Amino acid sequence: MRTAEIKRRYLAHFEANGHTVVPSAPLPAIDDPNLLFINAGMVQFVPYFLGQQTPAFKRAVSVQKCIRTPDIDEVGKTSRHGTFFQMNGNFSFGDYFKEGAIKLAWELSTGAYGLDPERIWATVYLDDDEAFDLWRKIGVPAERIVRRGKKDNFWSMGIPGPAGPCSELFYDRGPAYGRDGGPEVDEDRFMEFWNLVFMQYEITDVKSKSEFTVVGDLPQQNIDTGMGLERVASLLQGVDNLYEIDEVRPILARAAEMTGKKYGAKSGHVAGESHPDDVRLRVIADHVRTALMLIGDGVTPSNEGRGYVLRRIMRRAIRAIRLLGWQEPALPELLPVARDCMAPSYPELAADFERISQAAYGEEETFLGTLRAGTTILDTAIADTKKAGRSALAGDKAFQLHDTYGFPIDLTLEIAAEQGLDVDADGFRVLMAEQRARAKADAKARKTGHADLSAYRTVLDANGPTDWLAYETLETDSRVLAVWGTGEIVTVALDRTPFYAESGGQDSDAGLLTGPSLRAEVIDVQRPVKGLVAHTVRILDGTIAVGDTVHAAVDPEWRVGARQAHSGTHVVHAALRHVLGPSALQSGSYNRPGYLRLDFAWRGGLSDVTRSEVEEVANQAIRRDLPVGVRYVPLEQARHEGALALFGETYDETVRVVEIGGDWSRELCGGTHVDRSAQIGSLAVTGESSVGAGQRRIEAVTGIEAFRYLARERDLVGRLAAQLKARPEELPDRVTALLARMKQTEKEAADLRARLLDLDAEEYAAGAVDVGGIAYVGVTITGDGKTLAEKVRNRLGNRPGVIGVLAGPGLVVALTPAAVDRGLSAAHLVKLLLSGRGGGNAGFAQGKATGDPAELLVQLRDLVGAA
Incomplete structure (x- = not known):
């Protein structure tokens, strides 16, 4: 059974049993300050489990894309570790509990999946007699139900909050995989494939996984389950591990073919350990697939945060295939195979492959350059080491190559060994440990747990959602619902507001709150919880208190500029795609009154001619006075119509589509826009630069700011023409001639200095x-x-x-x-x-x-x- 079919049957089973199918959240954990990536199926439901938000459904089912990186160095060494994986999950929020979860899990496992009920084992928490009896009732004999302690069968998020016992399902793969006796004896033979978490307690004083205090029962009992899709696939496809399932094995096979290696080679190696070639082939297969999924969800290689994790994963894959003997670019051979493996489950990967491949191939090209430069530096270090009569390359030199230049320690060891040198590995490890300790301390300092949104949630629950009128008006009379903070800067919630809250790349509105005894400047507007708008204000005069009536007024000039800039962003995006082609897709943006920047997928800088062409296409669209329309349609309809979405964003089932000139520009967007394109005024591109491998950034100004920019340019040209006594159109030739003369003069001066220095040296030596x-x-x-x-x-x-x-x-x-x-x-x-x-x-x-x-x-x- 192919993995895509396993996924389909999972969703269909729970949908038929009253669950709402919730799409996978993007891999970047945008809404959780503690996570870089989604690492479990329940992450997008955490606000429901913590009581921060009220779900729109009582039952949900999802297949969540996940990334886990703490064990990245173990990938390939065992058959269990994988960086990217998919987690099937079904969830109940105060609806069914243990009996329902156990019944639904048993029916799917033995029904749609066809697993032999005589080979399924269950584990329960030590004193969870209820779960034990439910498994007995469903037909599992007592000898195949194992009681286990907190380490294995009690779940929490590692912080105070919801927790509870769990019940895990294991499948007996047979004597070829190990000893009999159940999961307590051998978890290779008895493979865990599903974990049912029964959230029923609130805990505090959390010191470790097994040290905490149970406060009492939760107000409502919840269910959170996790079934590893890759694990189930390995069971149903009759293969040994996740590297051999249909979504991974073809990548591994192609890498083996490219390098002339045979996967599964054991000859001449230590029994019980994976052959180094097998480890490297697994690393390649896992990391190439992971890179495909991350770039597909909008992550780009960089030196920070998520981009750094992606870069590290890609470089480990590239390094692994080089160690197998392949010296040419590898991703053009491997990434299309990964696409073909994953597209049955995620068809958007095929549709976006040109953008994805550009980012990936650009990163590999950059890293290969790094390897060439690092090799040169390493060669010099080896020569110096030999000259000094030492037998080992210094650990700090190996660390510098790794940390500063991104040169892998494995390659340093290999190249040094070829030259008859050891490497001070202990010194290298000490420096690496110090670096990790610093990083860990920094992460701990920044980690504050889940943001406390309870105060906002209380206001939302008591008053309902903010009546948000930013699309309809610039002024409202509003009632103050809450005030947080004291002093000059406070945060205010109103029952209604005309202020645009920062989102979708658009900066928040500016304006004033006024009243009989109040004058306050609005300096920021955010949505701390869905449905509630919070205004950060600076008190200029008077005071503000709950229950006050205030007049909320957006600065009209600010809004005009914001609308021009946001519509201008859409126009520039469309112009880029018109000039460069459909792969020039937006990956991020920011706009404020009069200014915009847009990041897009592209390899290599834009020439002056191309940049001018983009600017020309954008201004032609503005001049044509195209109508700007807004429609609300189902998400799938918008996608079918070709509406462009921002990578990494999560959208509701009904979305807002902004169109400029019909299908000339059609994007999902929640921003404020002009009514017709001519209202943008004009647009001037002010810069274009790189923001990472395969990623470019274009900047522009709009409206009055564009006129001011062009006026400054005109003034500058005028002053230069006057100084050079030339007409403006003659300036390029005049400047070129001046530079040539300056270069010749500098050369002559350098020659003269050298001759004088020779004379001085002769005199001093004499x-x-x-x-x-x-x-x-x-x-x-x-x-x-x-x-x-x-x-x-x-x-x-x-x-x-x-x-x-x-x-x-x-x-x-x-x-x-x-x-x-x-x-x-x-x-x-x-x-x-x-x-x-x-x-x-x-x-x-x-x-x-x-x-x-x-x-x-x-x-x-x-x-x-x-x-």
């Missing part, structure tokens, strides 16, 4: 004084002390010589080879002169000088004489 049989030169100059010291040294030829040059605060000491042969060292002399500061080698050293320069050169001469 004037060298004899100090104990060593030619000594000590000079103070303004200029390039290093070059002068080298030139003087060359002119001393075979004579033992020491040259000291003070150039500003910098001291340079150079020795001829004959002086080095006599046992002198430039590095030693510099350290003696500068009290241990400075550095270099026997022939050349430098450092920052302090004190009297003349005295320093005298001291150097004395040191030479004493030697």
Whole structure:
């Protein structure tokens, strides 16, 4: 049974039993400050379990995309660890409880999935007699029901809140997989495939998974279950592990074919351990699929947060296939295979593949460049290590290559071994541990638990949703429902508001709240919980209190500028797709009055011609005065009509579609817009830059800000034309000629300086004084002390010589080879002169000088004489 069919049957089973099918949330955990990625099926339902929000349904079912990265280094070493996985889950919010969950799980497992009921085992919490009796009632014999402790069969989120016992289902895969006796004896043979969590308690004083205090029963009992889709697939497809199911094995097979390796090779390796080639093939298969899913959900490679995790995953895959012998770009061979594996369950991956592949291939290209640069640096470090007579590359050098340049430690070890060197792995591990400790401390400092939204929730429950009128009006008379905070800056909830709350890339409105004894500036507007609008205000005059009637007024000029910018963002997006093609899809945006920026998928910068063409297409659309319309339609209808959505965003079943010129621009959007495109005024592109591999950013100004920008440009051109006594159209040729002349002048000046330096070096070498049989030169100059010291040294030829040059605060000491042969060292002399500061080698050293320069050169001469 293919994985897509397993997913379909799961959803159909629970939908037929009264559950609302809830789509998977995007992998980025946008609404949870503690998570980078969704890591469990219940994450999007946490606000319901915590009582922060009231669900619109009592029963739900989902197949949630998940990412777990704490064990990323274990991926491939065992058959259990995977970075991306899918979690089937059914949920009850105060509806059915243990009996219903157990009955539904048994019916699906033995019915639609056809698992042999004689091979299913169940575990229950130690004292959960109710669950034990329910399994007995359904037909599981007592000898196949195992009681287990808190470590295995009690669930919590690791923080004070809901918790409860759980019951896990295991399937006996047969004697070929291990010993008989149930999951207590062998969890390889007896594979867990479903966990039913019975949320019935509230806990506090949480110290660990097994140390907490049960406060009492929850107001309502909930069900949260998790069935690993990949695990069930391995059972139903009769394969050993998640790497061999239909959604993963083809990627692994293609990697094996590319590298000439055979998966499952055991010859000559330690029994019981995976062969290194197998580990690498599993890493490739898992990480390529994970990268596909992350980029599909809008994550792009970067050096921070989610983007860094994606980058690390991709680089581990690229590194693994290089270690198997493949030196060319690998993702163009592997990513299409992953797409074909996953598209039956996620058809949007095929539709968006051009964008996804651009980001992925660009990242691989960048990393291959990193590897080339890192190899050069490593080669130099190896040469220096050998020259110094050491047998091991320093741990700090290996760490620098890893941390600064992204050069994998595995490759450092491999290349060093090829050159007959070890690597100070202990030193490297110490530095890595220190870095991880710093990162962990930073994460702990930032982690504050689930945001306390109870105060907002209380206001929402007591008064209902805010009457949000931002689309209809700029002014309302409103009643104050709540005030949080004291002093000059407070947060206010109103029963109705005309203010746009920041969302969808659009900045919040500005304006005033006024009353008989109040004048307050609105400086921010947010939605802390769905349905409630909260205004952050600065009190200018008077006071504000619950029950007051206030006049809420949006600054009309602000709103005009905001509408122009947001509509301008849509116009620029459409223009980009018109000029570059449909793969130039928006991945993020921000707009405020008069300004917009838009991030989009594209490899390589835009030429001046292309940038001008995008600007021209956008302004032509503005000039055509296209109608701007808004419709509310079902999400699936909007997708069918080709409406563009922002990656990573979660949408309701009914969505708002904004159209400019009908299908010329059609996007899902909750922002404020002009009525016709000509109201944007004009649009000027002000910049285009890179924001990551395969990602570009275009910036523009609109309306009056565009006129001001163009006026400044015109003024600048006018002043340049006047200074150069040329017409504006002649400026490019004039500037090019000036630059050419300047370059030639700089070259001539450099040649003259070099000739003068040669003359100086000749003079200084001729004037060298004899100090104990060593030619000594000590000079103070303004200029390039290093070059002068080298030139003087060359002119001393075979004579033992020491040259000291003070150039500003910098001291340079150079020795001829004959002086080095006599046992002198430039590095030693510099350290003696500068009290241990400075550095270099026997022939050349430098450092920052302090004190009297003349005295320093005298001291150097004395040191030479004493030697």
